[in-house]
Amino acid sequence: MKPRLLDILGASKLILSAPMAGATGPDLVAAVCNAGGYGVIPLWNRPAEHASAAIDELKALTDENFAVNLNLSFPYEKQLETCIEKGVHGVSLFWGMEATAIARAKAGGLVVQASVGSADEARIAADAGADVIVAQGWEAGGHVWGQVSTMALVPAVVDAVDVPVIAAGGIADGRGMAAALMLGASGVWIGTRFLASTEATIHEVYQSRILQASETDTQWSRDLYDVTWPDAPHRALSNSTSRAWADAGKSASGNRPNEKEQIGERPNGDPVVRYQSYTPLPQTAGNVEAMSLWSGQGVALVRQIMPAADIVEEIFQDAQKCLQTGASAL
Ligand SMILES: Cc1cc2nc3c(=O)[nH]c(=O)nc-3n(C[C@H](O)[C@H](O)[C@H](O)COP(=O)(O)O)c2cc1C
Incomplete structure (x- = not known):
């Protein structure tokens, strides 16, 4: 049996706010964590010497677990050591695969979340010790590692590894969450939807385009x-x-x-x-x-700016309803 994602994350809802470079700061991550989800804060985009202060700032806003997102195609070693020193719960590694980074994070006591774009990459990450795999589909916003859609990627990755898989890309509401869980995912990793949260640190011109864009935009x-x-x-x-x-x-x-x-x-x-x-x-x-x-293709489902905690709750409640009604649809 695969270990349970909730036990690994120590969260009460299987909703993760995705790391989004400048858009995700301590306020957004803390709001998600305090609402029962699990937030991931990117620190790769800040000078290494600022990582410690950013972690302290976030810890002052929440007592819950969170992860730090590091980019393997930029220098990450100093930030990783800071995460270990600070006793951060998890580290999310993206844009490449480095068994040494996974091993160092594990040895330092971090829960490792490895982002992948294929089942083969997922196997390599799991063999290297990753605790959780994030399967990012092509629909996703921001930098997109793979070229397989979420619908096809998630079940392939789920079948390939014995650790929990989190689905990312195009998931913006409870329907998407329910669908991801039906594909075998243990949780969801949501980016674009949280761009329309009151805590997202983005320009109003950008946020208003998000609210108006369609799935073809x-x-x-x-x-x-x-x-x-x-x-x-x-x-x-x-x-x-x-x-x-x-x-x-x-x-x-x-x-x-x-x-x-x-x-x-x-x-x-x-x-x-x-x-x-x-x-x-x-x-x-x-x-x-x-x-x-x-922006991800799920942007058409993002029509309103809401507090991040309300987004978590709405997605959670709607996913539950979908899973209940879906069972009688056949
Ligand atoms: C504005 C923005 C910035 C992003 N920056 C990062 C990042 O710093 N690190 C990362 O691992 N992924 C980053 N991503 C990708 C997200 O973590 C996530 O995989 C993606 O948003 C999921 O698809 P969705 O947007 O359809 O929900 C970014 C996405 C967006 C929209």
Whole structure:
């Protein structure tokens, strides 16, 4: 028998708020954890020396378990050591597979959550000691590791490993959660829906586009927003940048329209250039519409800004109802 996800996470609801670079801060993670879910905070996108303070800030907001998200294609070792020193509950590792990172995290007492895009990767991660596998389908928003849809990926991964599997990508409401559980997932990892939470730290222009977008409004691309993070496929809302690029024949990096043009400024005054991989924050200035507005295909289900705790509760209640009524549908 597989170990139970609830026991591993120590949460009461099988809903995880996905790490979302600049969009997920301590407030969002704490709200999800305090509502019975489990939050994952990205720290790979901050200087290593800020990791400790961010963990302290989050610990002051919740006594519940949470995980720190680290990106294996950027230096992660210092942040991992900080997580171990601070006695963080879990670590979520994405964008690659490193058995040494899994082994170090395990030896340091962390619960390891490994993100994968195929059953083969899941087997490798589980063999290396991962406690939980996150199967991220192609529908997902932000950087997307694999190319298999959630519907096909989740059962393949569930069959491949003896550890709990969390489904990610395109899950935005109770129906999606119920479906993921029916595919054999033990829990859900939700990103785009939480962009419309009161705690998400994103610009209002970005948030209002999320509320209006349909399921056909996102675009997966191998290299559109590649400045600062090359060779990393991603999904974002179509916008003036993606349309101009498409009109120009989707030319290769270095030959795209208005390459290197500054289109805005970060809150600290640093420039944001066209094609930069960047999550616009509330205080980002400039042409926010033209920036990388990460979003999954489930965006059509996101119509209202709500407190994160209410999102957790609504999804939990609706999934329960779906599972009860679904049984009589056959
Ligand atoms: C704005 C945004 C930023 C993201 N940043 C990260 C990140 O820092 N680390 C990570 O592992 N995944 C990141 N992702 C992917 C999410 O963790 C998750 O896999 C995805 O949102 C799930 O699909 P959904 O958006 O359809 O719910 C990001 C997604 C979004 C929408």
